[in-house]
Amino acid sequence: DAGVIQSPRHEVTEMGQEVTLRCKPISGHNSLFWYRQTMMRGLELLIYFNNNVPIDDSGMPEDRFSAKMPNASFSTLKIQPSEPRDSAVYFCASSRGLGNEKLFFGSGTQLSVL
Amino acid sequence: GQQLNQSPQSMFIQEGEDVSMNCTSSSIFNTWLWYKQDPGEGPVLLIALYKAGELTSNGRLTAQFGITRKDSFLNISASIPSDVGIYFCAGTSTSGTYKYIFGTGTRLKVLA
Numbered sequence: 046d047a048g049v050i051q052s053p054r055h056e057v058t059e060m061g062q063e064v065t066l067r068c069k070p071i072s073g074h075n076s077l078f079w080y081r082q083t084m085m086r087g088l089e090l091l092i093y094f095n096n097n098v099p100i101d102d103s104g105m106p107e108d109r110f111s112a113k114m115p116n117a118s119f120s121t122l123k124i125q126p127s128e129p130r131d132s133a134v135y136f137c138a139s140s141r142g143l144g145n146e147k148l149f150f151g152s153g154t155q156l157s158v159l
Numbered sequence: 160g161q162q163l164n165q166s167p168q169s170m171f172i173q174e175g176e177d178v179s180m181n182c183t184s185s186s187i188f189n190t191w192l193w194y195k196q197d198p199g200e201g202p203v204l205l206i207a208l209y210k211a212g213e214l215t216s217n218g219r220l221t222a223q224f225g226i227t228r229k230d231s232f233l234n235i236s237a238s239i240p241s242d243v244g245i246y247f248c249a250g251t252s253t254s255g256t257y258k259y260i261f262g263t264g265t266r267l268k269v270l271a
Contacts, residue, residue: 150201
């Protein structure tokens with residue numbers, strides 16, 4: 046079975062540009078999570094969805110960040126405008142549902158904002 | 160907010176040695192997950208724990224859900240060079256928010 050698929054693997058952009066990260070969760074998983082990983086802050090939960098509905102976006106750092114899940118097999122995380130401090134690895138993860146379910150991660154998108 | 164204290168932060172060990180690391184929480188957790196992350200990759204799930212006192216093995220890895228429900232332990236027996244990486248614990252609390260909180264990670268380096 047395919048795991049969580051993220052694209053692109055690497056993104057280099059200039060400050061002020063719009064960045065869109067994409068994620069395809071594991072088929073049959075109803076919950077999707079976006080995390081950001083940095084050396085300073087570790088793994089931070091940004092937002093999560095259940096059945097395509099955003100449940101908690103309290104981890105989204107600023108209004109420049111937005112996330113959507115138009116259907117069960119696709120989600121995007123958008124940063125507009127991007128800033129150098131947004132540079133990090135962004136992970137998408139999915140689980141069968143909320144609660145005590147196992148969480149599976151994609152390979153991440155390494156974002157560099159110059 | 161909630162924090163998971165993971166220790167040690169890093170460790171060098173000789174190949175063949177056993178390794179122990181732990182995670183402690185300021186609150187009671189319902190679930191503990193242990194992950195390994197290799198450079199340039201996402202965290203890979205190693206072991207999941209669901210009940211206080213539970214002891215679960217996956218090959219040379221053994222993890223335990225602490226009796227107090229505020230801690231968990233991961234042991235690696237007879238370490239090999241490919242065990243190198245960062246190990247993370249993660250847990251969900253009883254608050255019902257369904258958020259997995261992650262520890263700061265233990266960086267393991269194995270000397271051949």
